[in-house]
Amino acid sequence: MAILEVRNLKKNFGDTQVLKGVGFTLEKGEVLAVIGSSGSGKTTLLRCLNFLETPDCGEIIVNGETLFNSDSRSSKSDVEIRKKRLHFGLVFQSFNLFPQYTLLKNVSLAVELLARERGDYKQNKSEILREIGASAREILERVGLSDKLDAYPFQLSGGQQQRVAIARALALKPEILCFDEPTSALDPELTGEVLKVIRGLKSSERTMIVVTHEMEFARNVADKVIFMADGLIEEEGTAEEVFDRPKSQRTKAFFTNYKKS
Ligand SMILES: Nc1ncnc2c1ncn2[C@@H]1O[C@H](COP(=O)(O)OP(=O)(O)OP(=O)(O)O)[C@@H](O)[C@H]1O
Ligand SMILES: [Mg+2]
Structure with a gap:
């Protein structure tokens, strides 16, 4: 499935x-x-998948569960929408970290807030918070920031901030992790470290959607590639199919212009 x-x-x-x-x-x-x-609609697509926008039409089905169906739309409560969002994680182009919190807090905060809804939160609060802290440390280590747990976002480079944003998304254990041009706000010399982290997240357990202008990265990391034009999928296939043997004239023109730029 x-x-x-x-x-x-x-x-x-x-x-x-x-x-x-x-x-x-x-x-x-x-x-x-x-x-x-x-302007082809890539960000809008990600925002619809993450329930930051409500589509006018269509269906979104995750693991066989229909999260959205425009034909049977009922007014959803905030809690329901929040629950749906948890299936997805989204890392933005502009890292959107909380400036007033340390890295550790940036990564653990949302998980802590969610844990408050657990039935056993009051009895087991200190144990739960300890576990969340340990998990946040582990994730920050995975993105190469274990020596900066108590630093604040302003003390970091853009690449480091983006790695914190990735850690924060991972902490919520989303089924599908989405990235919207995760390196386009970074200086070229910082792009590599972020792409390396994303590449390292690839596993049989983790599904990812990456909107990107980094064609080499897309070619190397993607199992599937979608080329969007004017709000529609113009072409889709494996990385080899789309990059090496594009069928549509628009896709070909896009690559030609990309090479020129
Ligand atoms: N909130 C909004 N209100 C009105 N128009 C919007 C809104 N968000 C996006 N649009 C329009 O929708 C179109 C697609 O925008 P979108 O941001 O999805 O494109 P994109 O493919 O992500 O582009 P880019 O590569 O520049 O990020 C654009 O014409 C944009 O102006
Ligand atoms: Mg965009």
Whole structure:
């Protein structure tokens, strides 16, 4: 069974049709790279998947569970929407860390807030918080920041901040981890360290969607590639198919322009 199935997703902003019927499936452990020119709807697609925007039409099914279906829409409470969001993690281009908190707190805060909803929170509070702290330390270690647990975001480089943002997303153990151009706000010399961390996250247990302009990275890390144009999937396939043997003229033109830039 596919871990993610997206069917006929449409989203308008006013009179502008931004997504015009996007559909694809992902298997568990697959990495999907989404490429396409500016304004083609990549960010909007990720925001719809993460329930930061409500699609006008379509279906989103995770692990066989329908999280969104425009045909049977009921007004959802904030709690329900929050629960749906937990299936996905999103790392933005601009890291969006909490400036007033240490790295450790940045990574553990959301998990702590969620734990408060557990029935045994009051009895086992100190044990639960200890476990969350230990897990946050472990994750920060995985992204190469174990020596900076008590630092604040302003004391870090952009690449380090983005690695904290990745750690923060991982801490919530999402089924599908999404990245929206995770390196485009970074100086070129800091891009590599972040891409390396993302590449290192690839495993049979972790499904990822990466919107990126880094074509070499997409080619190396992606199992599947989607090229978006004008709110639609213009072309999709394996990295070899899309990069080496693109069928559509638009995809070919995109690569030609990319090489020139
Ligand atoms: N909140 C919004 N209100 C109105 N229009 C929007 C909104 N968000 C996005 N759009 C429009 O939707 C279109 C697609 O935007 P989107 O950000 O999804 O593109 P993108 O593929 O991520 O582009 P980029 O590569 O520049 O990040 C654009 O024309 C944009 O102006
Ligand atoms: Mg975008």
